[in-house]
Amino acid sequence: MTDSYRFQPVSDAVEPFALLDRHGSLADGAPAMKDDAALAALELMMLTRTFDEKATSLQRQGRFGTFSSVRGQEASVVGAACALDPGRDWVVPQYRELPALLRQGLPLENFALYFTGHPAGGAIPADVNVLPIQISLAAQLPHAVGLAWGLRHQGSDGVVTTFVGDGASSEGDFHESLNLAGLRKAPVIFFLQNNGWAISTPRRAQSAARTLAERAPGYGVEGILVDGNDLFAVHTAMQEAVRRARAGEGPTLIESLTWRAGAHNTADDPSRYVTAEDEAPWDGTDPIERVQTYLAGRGVWTDQVAAETQQRCTAEVERALAVARQTPTAGPDFLFEHVYATPPATLIDQRTQWVATYEDN
Numbered sequence: 001m002t003d004s005y006r007f008q009p010v011s012d013a014v015e016p017f018a019l020l021d022r023h024g025s026l027a028d029g030a031p032a033m034k035d036d037a038a039l040a041a042l043e044l045m046m047l048t049r050t051f052d053e054k055a056t057s058l059q060r061q062g063r064f065g066t067f068s069s070v071r072g073q074e075a076s077v078v079g080a081a082c083a084l085d086p087g088r089d090w091v092v093p094q095y096r097e098l099p100a101l102l103r104q105g106l107p108l109e110n111f112a113l114y115f116t117g118h119p120a121g122g123a124i125p126a127d128v129n130v131l132p133i134q135i136s137l138a139a140q141l142p143h144a145v146g147l148a149w150g151l152r153h154q155g156s157d158g159v160v161t162t163f164v165g166d167g168a169s170s171e172g173d174f175h176e177s178l179n180l181a182g183l184r185k186a187p188v189i190f191f192l193q194n195n196g197w198a199i200s201t202p203r204r205a206q207s208a209a210r211t212l213a214e215r216a217p218g219y220g221v222e223g224i225l226v227d228g229n230d231l232f233a234v235h236t237a238m239q240e241a242v243r244r245a246r247a248g249e250g251p252t253l254i255e256s257l258t259w260r261a262g263a264h265n266t267a268d269d270p271s272r273y274v275t276a277e278d279e280a281p282w283d284g285t286d287p288i289e290r291v292q293t294y295l296a297g298r299g300v301w302t303d304q305v306a307a308e309t310q311q312r313c314t315a316e317v318e319r320a321l322a323v324a325r326q327t328p329t330a331g332p333d334f335l336f337e338h339v340y341a342t343p344p345a346t347l348i349d350q351r352t353q354w355v356a357t358y359e360d361n
Helices: 035-060 074-081 098-104 108-115 140-153 173-185 212-219 231-246 276-280 287-297 305-326 332-336 345-360
Strands: 090-091 158-163 188-192 224-227 254-257
Touching: 035 074, 035 098, 035 108, 035 173, 035 231, 035 287, 035 305, 074 098, 074 158, 074 188, 074 231, 074 254, 074 287, 090 098, 090 140, 098 108, 108 305, 140 158, 140 188, 140 224, 158 276, 173 188, 173 212, 188 231, 224 231, 231 254, 231 287, 332 345
Parallel strands: 090 158, 158 188, 188 254, 224 254
Antiparallel strands: none
16 A cells, blocks of 8 residues: 555654643633623632632531532633523533532532532522433443424524533543544534543543544544633634534534643542653643733732632632522432433332331431
């Protein structure tokens, strides 16, 4: 076979799309959010980190279940979410997308209830366009493609964004979903948060591909590599992906290069496998500080604004946790709810027996 028939490897380094550098300086002529939009996005990032810190503390006290923090990845999730229209677009999450769920309209107390094990925590309000949190890796992706395909058949111009991690991109569901989405030109965006780790497996041990975004063309999908700690770059990339999806141009795979600034979850100890050499390239790349520095340079982020913003974030977290604490615990028969529209006699009998046994003990 001659070289003209071979796929040629590309050896040049790939630089992610970026607009705002780690020092908070915007590239000349680069698009940026308007100040009010950037301030709102920053507050959502800060609210998420405030909740993360409180939730981690509550888990250590035995009052929350295992929890996965968004710390270090706030710009990825918020930048993506802010490009969506909550009234017509959908978010299909994994388990590290709190700010996207909040922007779609999910009450923070619902999220808190989820981590206390309360069944109401998984109940999505009818007017909130999100699907439930998915713990099984990549299992949400076929649902996202089906949802997007269904929206198109309904005549809606809504777009579906589904979040997935670099580890989950090795699952079969990831590839099957990209294949079907590309074939059907489904209006879906695969937002791949490459935070460097699949729990304790580094990205370099997961795939020989130069980037994960370059898998996209093989499925007839647009691929984008973006600096995931750059709020403006993520937002701009997402805006283009949303435009393409609405216009019927098909799906997009966005690989957002970011860094998990902490443990995989509260059951993990990253000190056992993350080295100082691993962390060094990410020093000084905190996404929140980057936006704060930029806005301070524009004169709209002052010490007073910072204090007031943090006060609102703290108050909202405390409010949501108070609502969660005051929510009555589920009764013993909740296990039988949402199983059948009209339960059969055998299930009714089992329910009666179970409640009686529970109350006797």
